Amino acid sequence: MPDRTRVNVQDHTGRLAGWFILESATLFREDSEYVNDFDRVSVNTRTEHAHQTLYRTAKGQWVLCDWTDYADSTNEYRFISDESAKNWLTLNKEDAAVEKYFGALEDEAGPNLGGRPTIGPRVETRLPADILDRVNAYAAGRDRADVLRDLIVAGLDAQAAG
Numbered sequence: 001m002p003d004r005t006r007v008n009v010q011d012h013t014g015r016l017a018g019w020f021i022l023e024s025a026t027l028f029r030e031d032s033e034y035v036n037d038f039d040r041v042s043v044n045t046r047t048e049h050a051h052q053t054l055y056r057t058a059k060g061q062w063v064l065c066d067w068t069d070y071a072d073s074t075n076e077y078r079f080i081s082d083e084s085a086k087n088w089l090t091l092n093k094e095d096a097a098v099e100k101y102f103g104a105l106e107d108e109a110g111p112n113l114g115g116r117p118t119i120g121p122r123v124e125t126r127l128p129a130d131i132l133d134r135v136n137a138y139a140a141g142r143d144r145a146d147v148l149r150d151l152i153v154a155g156l157d158a159q160a161a162g
Contacts, residue, residue, distance in 0.1 A: 007020055008077065012078070021058065024058040030051055030052050030092055031043045052067075054089065054092075064084075064088065066078075089102075090105070119145075135148065
């Protein structure tokens with residue numbers, strides 16, 4: 001059996017959060033750009049010596065690796081969300097990967113200037129297909145996010161009424 005490299009991933013406190021097998025992961029290298037006639041910087045860190053790479057593990061987790069060119073530095077690996085991975089891939093012009101994992105990029109993106117207002121902090125969850133089908137049927141043409149908010153409030157009110 002060939003050698004396999006297990007990479008430990010830490011959480012924000014430095015504790016072990018998980019691991020992945022390096023040889024089974026897909027690697028995405030950072031993009032860089034010239035800031036003058038001689039110096040190239042990472043588009044992520046905006047410096048010459050600090051860098052990032054992104055991995056998609058065999059089980060679909062996203063792992064960001066921060067590393068530097070300095071002697072005695074170590075690579076730091078951490079799990080990141082799908083949204084953060086999509087932003088990283090987009091910034092690094094990995095459009096084919098964005099399309100493969102998240103769908104086609106829009107023709108244009110920018111600040112929300114008069115479009116749909118932000119209601120509150122973003123909350124994400126995954127729903128089993130049968131429940132999502134029920135939500136979509138219940139929504140019947142209404143905005144799904146609005147319907148989900150209404151259903152959550154109705155459930156909380158019903159629980160409080162007890």
